[in-house]
Amino acid sequence: MDPAVLRAEMVDGLESTGKDVLQDEAVAVAMRNVPRHEFLEDDRLAYADRAYEAFGTRVLAPSTAARLLQALALEDDDTVLIVGVGIGYTAAVAAEVVGATNVHAVDISRPLVIEARQNLARAGYDGVLVDCRDGANGLPEYAPFDRILLEAATVDPPRALLEQLTADGRLVLPRGSQRQRLEAISPAGERTQFAAVSLEPLLVEGEQSGAVERNRMVREDREHAIRRAESRRGWEQDWIEWEDSIGSS
Template identity: 50%
Template sequence: MDEASLRADMIEGLEHQIGETLDEPVLTALQRVSRDPFVDDASTAGGETVRTGGSGGTGDRSLAPATVVRLISALDVDEDDEVLVVGAGVGYSVALLAEIAGARRVHAIDIDREAVAIARSNLSTAGYDAVLVDCRDGVNGLPEYAPYDRILLESGVVEPPRALREQLSEGGRIVYPRGTAVQTIAAIEPDPERVASDRAPDDDDAPAGFRTVATGGPARLQPMLVDGEQRGVERNRTRREDAERAEQGHFARHGWEQDWIDWDDRI
């Protein structure tokens, strides 16, 4: 079966799984974005999964296509919106958003340098190398290109970090998996009537100054991590620096004793 037929089957299955017809922009993006650079070979009970990485930095995980669709549908992106994705992962969600908004208007960050490199490579292979992907702590966002019309977090949080809320444009929207162990996809927007409020109403878990405008299905995304918790990083500074020196070997300059080395013998 060719890729177009496989993609059509996937879309039909997604609509059945989420119980609703996909919006036209999301449907078109799914039809146009090749899955090949992003798809994990491993199969799961729920079918094919898309490999994604961290937000603040969460390491490897598999994100079901239905979750991707729910997140992007809740984001409600229009053409020419400025979009920030916190959690570049391997770039699949980023590619779908680039297809909708335009590649030059989509920015993605991830605390995991390996994830950034993978996302850049995959996006280039898929034809979306105009997307900016940078290694940043998701807690701080990407202020250089703010404000953003839409911000997507691909990590579970109780509420979006303050820096991200401050980088949202007036009338913008943030979508995130709300909660820790049990998560619900939530979309929030600024609420001028609650800007001075200390807390949300009892029936709304949005942060002060925001209101929940939509909620989606359940999600299972790993929590946002802070700098030093990403995959492959030794959290003990002494052990980390000792390991870095050991890797550098004789190229590490420790002091004057290096001056006498005969580099002709080393090459």
């Protein structure tokens, strides 16, 4: 069957009253245009609303991708960072809305970065920048971003991602561990919750597919140390300020 027909049927199904997943017109138009079959080997299964396993990661079902992208509330010319690019499909849909050169993406898995680059180029979105990075650190060289999408679950939003938002930006992530809910967070800490979702946890260096070591504690220890330093109150803060004044005299 013609892939364009399969795409139309996929989006029609997401917009139907039965699923009622997709209401954002810009995202719907983008999903009708992006050739999803260029990102998955089986043309027919590419348009089925189900998740897949590929390259050591879970490829999101179209309905899940739609929920994530709608929560971003994309606008023309927004600068976007996708954390956990996977095979590149959500980056392509975002590129349809804001323009390929406005979309940046990172993934901690080098094989996935290579796959995403190839898929995006084949589908006509080679203007999307994809780099191999620890997603929790974002992409500071190109910050700030109007929108950041974290395609992995975490209990707390990574500090670096919040710091890389514009003043009126938005970070969207699945928040929680066993039970997750899609959440949008502003730099000021305002939160909006959406539907329940189920995504893989955010990986750190050593946890990606093929890695020898697995050590989540390095980043956790660093973040806890920063939070503790910033939460000092009373005599602790007075002592620090007193030491600073002695050192500068």
